[in-house]
Amino acid sequence: MSSALEFDVVILGGGIAGLTCAVGLLDAGLRLAVIERDALLGGRARSWADPTTGDPVHVGPHIVTDCYPNFFRLLERLGTADRVVWEPESLLYTMFDGDRAIELRRSSLPPPVQMLATLRADPALGLLDLASNGGPARVALGLDEQEVLRLDGLDGSAALDALGVRPAMQRRYWQFAAMSILNTPLERVSAGSLLRTFHHAITRDAVRVGFPGVGLGDLFVPGARAAVEAAGHPVWTSTTAAEIVGTDARATGVRLADGRLLRARHVVSTLPPGDLAALLPESWQQRAGLDALRWFSPVPYISVYLWFDRRITARQFWARSYHPDDLNCDFYDYANIYPDWGARPSLVGSNIIDAARVAHWSDAAIVERTREELLENLPAARAATLRHATVHRIPLAVQAPRPGFEARRPPARAPVDGLLLAGDWTRTGLPSSMESAAASGWRAAELVWAHAGRPQALVQPLPSRGRLARVLMAASRVAPWPSRLRRATTRRV
Structure with missing residues (x-):
């Protein structure tokens, strides 16, 4: 040997x-x-050239935000940070409910209330729905690692019920957040994972959302x-x-x-x-x-790529409001992202999250259903011809953040x-x-x-929190949890 x-x-x-x-x-x-x-x-961010068109495709479409200091430290070290293409500064994302577009924009208000104006403008939500989000906001603001673990035995739906979040708010935003960010349905996600994510979202101000302007792995x-x-x-x-x-x-x-x-x-x-x-x-x-x-346990997902004969939208990225029977969660038109594509026709990528439920579907059925959902959101795209399509079945998006x-x-x-x-x-x-x-x-x-005896500080801290967020965090840490949530977590200790 x-x-x-x-x-x-x-x-x-x-x-x-x-x-x-x-x-x-x-x-x-x-x-x-x-x-x-x-x-x-x-790994799970690799990319390659489609063998038919030569265009770059990824292991699933991805976004980045300017709250990613450690990922951007890597890109800066490699000289590729300038290959990220950014959305307009105030636009975080667009959610479609049928063909109605709801623009989620940050306002001039500071964290943690920077999204209130957008939520107030959503016709699916009333004032009582918005007010019901106060419970999870208060818990999330005061969250520390010990409390994340205390919540970890609950599922997200049970925790939100205990906090009094109304069903319309759960369906509209919490279900969407659980699927699009944590890749796990609300009733199966750890409440600790869910409220940790909410904590990061409301205590820091992500000003920009970006996309790889090349194949993701090429970054x-x-x-x-x-x-x-x-x-x-x-x-x-x-x-x-x-x-x-x-x-x-x-x-x-x-x-x-x-x-x-x-x-x-x-x-x-x-x-x-x-x-x-x-x-x-x-x-x-x-x-x-x-x-x-x-x-x-891994969360499988499916990424679908659709090549059309014309440009079907000016949007870079949009998502569908949550419905349990939907296939796709979010869509990206790379013709509006890749900076050197000029007037090329649309190349749309989408993500089907928690894809074990459709693992038995054929590629043709997945493409057809994906196109149907796309046309629900963009009816004008009915005039476009689908020239080419690929389906990528990916066994691991993330490890499922289920309770525990x-x-x-x-x-x-x-x-x-x-x-x-x-x-x-x-x-x-x-x-x-x-x-x-x-x-x-x-x-x-x-x-x-x-x-080796030569300590180095390589991990970058997350962006600092605003003054109002820090004040409310301090107040939330001394406030007791709502009694229903205390009882729910106690039963699971």
Whole structure:
């Protein structure tokens, strides 16, 4: 058998978390290796050229906001931050109810009341509906990590019922938020995850929403790979890890499926939890922080791309108001996003979230239903001819944040020396997202730097909160929870 290859750090996974970690270690003077089992880097943010049209397509359409400091730190390091295309400053998104467009815009009011004017203008909501949102707003403003965990045993619907949120408000915005941000229906999502997301939304002011102006993976994959390889470190794609090896006390490396042994002082896993569990020695799997890996469950989704013979809208992005029988959650017209496309016809991408419910549907049926939903929102598009369509079935959008998720998210430092964890599902204090993935990658790199005795501050703080938000947060932290919510969480302790 050939001798082992020696590294300081082996990174498993070449998505956002893994490549961020590698970039964060480029100046450390360490020997690195990045291992990716797929042929393409990028993980759940990879992109490629459609074989028929040559146009870039992504693993599902994505958005970014200017509240993503860790993701943008990666792009700035790679020189690609200017490839993000931004919506007009005040427009957050458009929600369609049939063919009626409801524009969600931020007002000049400060957080946490910056969206009140938009909500007041929605004809589906009355004053009592808006007022009923005061309960979750008060709880979310005062939320700390302990209270996230206290709420974690409840589902979102039960928590909102206990807080007195009226059904119209739940249907109109909370169901939509649960599906579009957390990828999980309201009745199955952790209330801790849901109200943590609400906390971030109302205490900071996301001024802009943006989209990749190139293939999503092209924002970071070519630059990260080039930087890592230029520094003399291998990036191996189509390479499968068979096991993480080590003693009972520490991880010492990775054995690949082809038999090669990579010895390392640090193994950084950015793999999904189930994949990581399959690589661990059995004795490690019972330790706190690793014992819940098989509990996590992925949310599958389907991304549909439709090429038309003409431009069907001037919008970049829009969403459908929630209905349980709908297929699609949101739509993007890349002809209005890609800056060099000029007058090219529309290329529309969409997301079908929680797609296990339609896994048995044929591609043709999914395309037909997607087009029907598109035409409900844009009746003028009936004159357009569909020239080409593709359906991408993706087994993992995020790990489902069902009740118990927040308590099981592991920290970056695993209970085995030499093993570090990263990924949007780890304990970042953020909803699963590209920002959470990037923050976890920087954090893993920080721990490697610290072990070498040269601490570095790589993780970026979120944007600061406004004065009014800080005052209301302080007041909410001393106010007791509504009695119905206290009773509901007590019953589940």
